[in-house]
Amino acid sequence: xxxxxxxxxxxxxxxxxxxxxxxxxxxxxxxxxxxxxxxxxxxxxxxxxxxxxxxxxxxxxxxxxxxxxxxxxxxxxxxxxxxxxxxxxxxxxxxxxxxxxxxxxxxxxxxxxxxxxxxxxxxxxxxxxxxxxxxxxxxxxxxxxxxxxxxxxxxxxxxxxxxxxxxxxxxxxxxxxxxxxxxxxxxxxxxxxxxxxxxxxxxxxxxxxxxxxxxxxxxxxxxxxxxxxxxxxxxxxxxxxxxxxxxxxxxxxxxxxxxxxxxxxxxxxxxxxxxxxx
Numbered sequence: 001x002x003x004x005x006x007x008x009x010x011x012x013x014x015x016x017x018x019x020x021x022x023x024x025x026x027x028x029x030x031x032x033x034x035x036x037x038x039x040x041x042x043x044x045x046x047x048x049x050x051x052x053x054x055x056x057x058x059x060x061x062x063x064x065x066x067x068x069x070x071x072x073x074x075x076x077x078x079x080x081x082x083x084x085x086x087x088x089x090x091x092x093x094x095x096x097x098x099x100x101x102x103x104x105x106x107x108x109x110x111x112x113x114x115x116x117x118x119x120x121x122x123x124x125x126x127x128x129x130x131x132x133x134x135x136x137x138x139x140x141x142x143x144x145x146x147x148x149x150x151x152x153x154x155x156x157x158x159x160x161x162x163x164x165x166x167x168x169x170x171x172x173x174x175x176x177x178x179x180x181x182x183x184x185x186x187x188x189x190x191x192x193x194x195x196x197x198x199x200x201x202x203x204x205x206x207x208x209x210x211x212x213x214x215x216x217x218x219x220x221x222x223x224x225x226x227x228x229x230x231x232x233x234x235x236x237x238x239x240x241x242x243x244x245x246x247x248x249x250x251x252x253x254x255x256x257x258x259x260x261x262x263x264x265x266x267x268x269x270x271x272x273x274x275x276x277x278x
Contacts (some may be wrong), residue, residue, distance in 0.1 A: 002056045005100065007065075010092040016072040017041060017065025017093065019100050020056040029129055029269045030103035031055050032093050033064040034118055036111035036247075040071040044111070044247035047254065051109065054258050059271040061101035063093055067117070083120060090121045105129040107204075107269065109261070110136070112246070116186075122203065123194040130204040130268060132261055135246060137191045138209065138217040141225035147218050192227050199235045204268040206237045208257065212246025237264055 005019045018041065033048045035041060041064045042049050052062040066073035067089050080088060094106050107130040110118035115136030122131045198205060209217050220240040223231040231238060239260060244253040 002053075007096060007100075009096045010073075010076065010089065012074075012076040014068060014074040014076050015065055015089060015092055017063050017096070018052070019097060020052050020062040020064075021101055022056050022059050022061060024059065028060060028101070028103060028271065029105050029107055030061045030063065030094075030097040030101055031107045031109060031265075032090065032097060033062065034090075034108065034110040034114040035067050035070050036114045038070060041066045045249050047111070047248055050254065051258055051261065054262060055265065058262055058265065060265060060269075061097060061103060063097045065089075065093055086117045087121055087124070090117075090125070094125075094127055107131060107265070110134065112136075119191070119194065122198055126201070128203065130206070131198070132206045132208070132264070134208050134257075135210055135213050135217075136207065137186060137188075137226075138213060138222070139185075139188050139226050140216055141222060143225045144216070144218055144222055148214075188226065192230060195227055195230045195236075199230060199233045202235070204235050204237075204264075206239075206261065206264045207231075208239045208241060208260065210244040210246055210248070211242040212244065214242070218242070 001023045003021050003023075005021065007017055007019060009015050009017065031052070033041075033043070033052055036044055036048075043051070043064070048064045052064050055062050068085050069075050076085065076088070090108070094103075097103050097106070104127070106128055108118035108122055108128055109132040110116070111134040115133040118131050119133060119136060122128045195205070207223065209223075217226075217240075219242075220238065223238045223240070230236065241253070241256070244250070244257070248254040248257050
């Protein structure tokens, strides 16, 4: 049996979220799902609702909530930076889920800017036992550029199409082919150091990148190209889903994503345990 509870919580009672609580979830690792960009806590096309309920069915307590000033959540007041605000909001969320389910350790899930926010907290909060980063930090590497430009360079049909579409400079208009979705960059060395620190602390990581960010990421090899040897650590699982879009709008793509997250959770945080990763 699973029950869902709506909560207003936080240090200023400014946060709003939905806790999903399986009957036999006490003492287990809990899962917290963070806003994707400016999207309400239901997630893109209700992705976060489906994800939370799927994890609830597997026996994991969840909380999907709106960060400060997003969705139904208000502002806490004070003079915190946005990063400090995110860390404080996630701390409040962990406290609530701990109170409602008995969890002491947590897995954070974030898509796009949600992955960036999850990364920030995972790098510093010892209560975080694992993280799922969906289309998180990525960097164009030499390998990326070869894979991106070489096929275009030697494609006669592409050059012919470009010539046919060419307009005089006086009437042409500049357009951008970059997708709308992007994660604000952070220094790559800093991100690698964060990943290294996470696995040294015993955290489990699952990085899933989609074809929806092909402007910066285009092959499974790019995990190592971007982040180095830490991607080969036994605690790190990676998947490149080049056939999917950024928000997993198609039913099959979404099902594969949720299956992957469920399998990763069961391997690393088995339901029969007391919350310790495998």
